[in-house]
Amino acid sequence: EYSRQVIELGSCLLKLTSEALGLDPNHLLDMGCGAGLAVLGHYYPPCPQPELTIGAPDHTDYDFITILLQDHVGGFKILYQNQWIDVHPKQGALIVNAGDLLQACISLYLKLNIVAILLVTNDKFVSSRHKVVANKVDPRVSVASFFMTETLQVIEPIKELLSKDNPAKYRGTTAKEYVDYFRAKGIDGTSALLHFKIQIN
Numbered sequence: 001e002y003s004r005q006v007i008e009l010g011s012c013l014l015k016l017t018s019e020a021l022g023l024d025p026n027h028l029l030d031m032g033c034g035a036g037l038a039v040l041g042h043y044y045p046p047c048p049q050p051e052l053t054i055g056a057p058d059h060t061d062y063d064f065i066t067i068l069l070q071d072h073v074g075g076f077k078i079l080y081q082n083q084w085i086d087v088h089p090k091q092g093a094l095i096v097n098a099g100d101l102l103q104a105c106i107s108l109y110l111k112l113n114i115v116a117i118l119l120v121t122n123d124k125f126v127s128s129r130h131k132v133v134a135n136k137v138d139p140r141v142s143v144a145s146f147f148m149t150e151t152l153q154v155i156e157p158i159k160e161l162l163s164k165d166n167p168a169k170y171r172g173t174t175a176k177e178y179v180d181y182f183r184a185k186g187i188d189g190t191s192a193l194l195h196f197k198i199q200i201n
């Protein structure tokens, strides 16, 4: 039931994002940005010395958008204007992150917490950097829902968003190639997107 509702919400967010880009509301859905859903459950045990451990390290997500449900414990932070900001838990609230693939597709502006939006938007959207810090007292549970295309579908900057003055900044890839590279590189504080950037002289 949760996946069903999250798919509905994800479709709605992808439609609004398409409209925000000046595209037909179904554009991102027709590209398959909502075709695949991966749901990941996280458990963060409490730690007596939280400063010595890592909850989830600083990263951006590798998908188009992520819908995140966190419990009452807290610890989720996003990087905004070079400062780590706490996203306090709020009953009934979900966090939406823009992911790397969205960035490259649309090249856009919303600092949402979603993953593959950056590539298709040709940087119009920016994928959010976020992390989770552990705490001394309570275990923390979260559920992250990642929206992705089918593994072998080509993902590239949306043609309608490109022009002579705004040429493609990323080469085409597939969800499989992107995720394989993201995983092989590891979370090291640099963006996997750099590997897919076209060098413009």
Ligand SMILES: O=C(O)CCC(=O)C(=O)O
Binding pocket: 040, 042, 056, 061, 068, 070, 076, 130, 132, 142, 143, 144
């Ligand atoms: O546990 C959380 O709140 C965030 C998890 C996360 O960032 C991820 O799964 O990509």
Ligand SMILES: [Fe+2]
Binding pocket: 059, 060, 061, 130
């Ligand atoms: Fe994440």
